[in-house]
Amino acid sequence: KAGVTQTPRYLIKTRGQQVTLSCSPISGHRSVSWYQQTPGQGLQFLFEYFSETQRNKGNFPGRFSGRQFSNSRSEMNVSTLELGDSALYLCASSPGGGQSEKLFFGSGTQLSVL
Amino acid sequence: AQSVTQPDIHITVSEGASLELRCNYSYGATPYLFWYVQSPGQGLQLLLKYFSGDTLVQGIKGFEAEFKRSQSSFNLRKPSVHWSDAAEYFCAVASSGYSTLTFGKGTMLLVSP
Numbered sequence: 274k275a276g277v278t279q280t281p282r283y284l285i286k287t288r289g290q291q292v293t294l295s296c297s298p299i300s301g302h303r304s305v306s307w308y309q310q311t312p313g314q315g316l317q318f319l320f321e322y323f324s325e326t327q328r329n330k331g332n333f334p335g336r337f338s339g340r341q342f343s344n345s346r347s348e349m350n351v352s353t354l355e356l357g358d359s360a361l362y363l364c365a366s367s368p369g370g371g372q373s374e375k376l377f378f379g380s381g382t383q384l385s386v387l
Numbered sequence: 388a389q390s391v392t393q394p395d396i397h398i399t400v401s402e403g404a405s406l407e408l409r410c411n412y413s414y415g416a417t418p419y420l421f422w423y424v425q426s427p428g429q430g431l432q433l434l435l436k437y438f439s440g441d442t443l444v445q446g447i448k449g450f451e452a453e454f455k456r457s458q459s460s461f462n463l464r465k466p467s468v469h470w471s472d473a474a475e476y477f478c479a480v481a482s483s484g485y486s487t488l489t490f491g492k493g494t495m496l497l498v499s500p
Contacts, residue, residue: 277430304486316477316490329487363430365486372419372481373438376488378430 274299277379279364285385291352294382296364298345302377304370305347307339310361310381319362322347323370351384359386389414389482393491400468401499408463408494410478419481420461421488422452426474434476437461448472473498 278297286292298305307319318331322341339349345366351358361383365376390413400406412418419438423431435446442454452463461478475495479488 306487308488315492316479316488318487318489321485321487329485331487365431367486370486372485373436374486375433375436376431376486378423378432380428380430 277364277366277377279362279379279382281382282380283383283385285387286354287387288354288356290354291350292354292384293348293350294362294364294384296347296349296366296379298347298364298366299377302366302368303345304367304374305341305345306365306367306370306376307347307349308363308365309333310363311359316363319349321370328370354386356386358384360384389418389480389489391478391480391489391491393476393478393494395494396492397495397497399497399499402470403467406463406465406468406472406496408476408478408496410461410463410491411459412461412478412480413459414480414482418461420452420454421479421481422446422450422461422463423477423479423490424474425477425493431477434463468496468498470498470500472496 304323306321321329325341336352341347361381363381365378367374392411421436422434425431475493478491
């Protein structure tokens with residue numbers, strides 16, 4: 274069974290641009306979550322989708338958005354990039370997104386904003 | 388609001404020695420607690436989890452953790468560390484009824500020969 278796949282692996286953008294990151298969950302998993310990882314703030318929850326609906330959202334500005342498709346694949350978008358958006362963005366999937374479920378993480382997309 | 392504290396940013400342990408990584412949490416209800424490990428350039432892998440029952444839980448790679456409600460702690464232990472255990476370790480608590488995790492800042496484990 275293939276794991277969680279995130280593309281691209283690395284991305285370099287400049288301030289003011291926008292970016293779209295993609296995540297393909299494990300087959301059969303319906304919940305997809307996104308996390309931002311930075312040296313200063315650590316791992317922070319962005320949002321979680323289940324069956325194409327956003328169920329939970331972290332404390333990030335509206336420039337961060339996401340969506341989920343009918344095949345459970347998810348994308349996140351960051352508009353008007355800032356230097357502080359440079360981070361490793363991790364996607365995780367689970368079967369139903371329940372509180373006790375194990376999350377399966379992808380290897381992440383490393384975003385650098387210049 | 389829930390929070391997780393990992394007081395040690397870095398820990399160095401000799402290969403073959405025992406290991407204990409500390410984790411304290413703040414959460415109003417019964418917590419769902421996890422330990423994840425991250426190798427450089429990789430995502431996170433679940434080591435073990437606790438949400439009810441026996442307070443000593445066993446995980447993969449020879450790790451175990453003990454839940455102590457009175458101390459709000461969930462410390463990770465391993466009796467004998469291997470060089471391949473060098474990585475960053477994250478303690479986390481699940482909240483809001485879903486699998487959303489609040490992570491600690493992580494503890495970087497260095498293993499010396």
